[in-house]
Amino acid sequence: MQIGNVTLAGRMVLAPMAGVTDRAFRQICREHGAALTVTEMVSAKALTYGDKKTPGLLALAQDEHPAAAQIFGHEPETMAEGAKIARAVSGCDIIDINMGCPAPKIANNGDGSALMRDPTLAARVIEAVARAVDVPVTVKFRKGWDEKSVNCVAFACMAEQAGAAAIAVHGRTRAQQYSGTADWDAIRAVKQVVSIPVIANGDVAVPEDAVRILEHTGADAVMVGRGALGDPWIFERANALLETGVCPPLPPFAERIDTAVRQIELAAAQKGERVAMLEARRHVNWYLKGQSGLKAFKMRICALERLEQLYPLAEEIKRAAGC
Structure with a gap:
């Protein structure tokens, strides 16, 4: 175009x-x-x-x-x-x-x-x-x-x-x-x-x-x-x-969560950790949409303040999803 x-x-x-x-x-x-x-x-x-x-x-x-x-x-x-x-x-x-x-x-x-x-x-x-x-x-x-x-x-x-x-x-x-x-x-x-x-x-x-x-x-x-x-x-x-004419499936959930983490890392490098983590609260939750059994993590995501808190939480989310 x-x-x-x-x-x-x-x-x-x-x-x-x-x-x-x-x-x-x-x-x-x-x-x-x-x-x-x-x-x-x-x-x-x-x-x-x-x-x-x-x-x-x-x-x-x-x-x-x-x-x-x-x-x-x-x-x-x-x-x-x-x-x-x-x-x-x-x-x-x-x-x-x-x-x-x-x-x-x-x-x-x-x-x-x-x-x-x-x-x-x-x-x-x-x-x-x-x-x-x-x-x-x-x-x-x-x-x-x-x-x-x-x-x-x-x-x-x-x-x-x-x-x-x-x-x-x-x-x-x-x-x-x-x-x-x-x-x-x-x-x-x-x-x-x-x-x-x-x-x-x-x-x-x-x-x-x-x-x-x-x-x-x-x-x-x-x-x-x-x-x-x-x-x-x-x-x-x-x-x-x-x-x-063929639509490939979404990537595995673990890869999607890794992408969410990478997005927040990029944001932190660009605008600072404090702002990036505030915005991560909704971005990371968006990556969870359509995935059942993870409701309990949403409030924990909304409490994130530092990148170092995101990494273990992401791994816990993947385990809870059976990844």
Whole structure:
């Protein structure tokens, strides 16, 4: 798949998720078949104001290319300046504009999915960013604000005309947040009216879903969000299913736990042990999903404070699972 002058080696993309898709998790997903990764969304305004913490969210892993840096905001000039800073700080191959985040603290400020209510302003933002950077610009948005204002088809046409090199469409409205069912028909309708690549997003929980959403929508690629939590193998398994028609099984549980430990080690090296261990509490628990008989470990995982506590606990979890 081609996004502007950027070539993707596959059709599986890791969605940006605030507080989740840090450099460590993205690295693990790349190793297991994600063809494109996207940073956590960062505020263009924070970048232009020189916020010290924000640039760290844009740091890419070694050899993490192609990769996109995602920014949010609604002021064209600020977004353009923020995009230039994000490109310089990260060395990213693509700038992605978030026009889909449903979180009240984002949308209530006119950012994220709020831009779907003002396509004229959204167009100005895309045009400004596209002029400001020397890499392709992509846009992620939703089906619409709510069921009474479904405008993803017109919004997609606007994005293409404004200079977007590709678009990612989440098949839910802002009002739905992440509840209910994603409307794949809406994504298919978008694909039928634009000539730029379309990345389908929503309700891809297992590899078979990736095949189904591509077949249903005709999209060029699939973006996986929550389906990758604790399961970075969804990318390589979906790749195999798409290429051969056969979906390989998940690796043994012991290997999955070892991967969880490695992810936390990477995070500790990148952001410090204290922060990494706080975040490990949910990441490690995600790796336990679908495995019965381990409920008693969840509270112990949530009490982790140091890496040295993780190693014996991981071995105990493997023994309890019969590994």
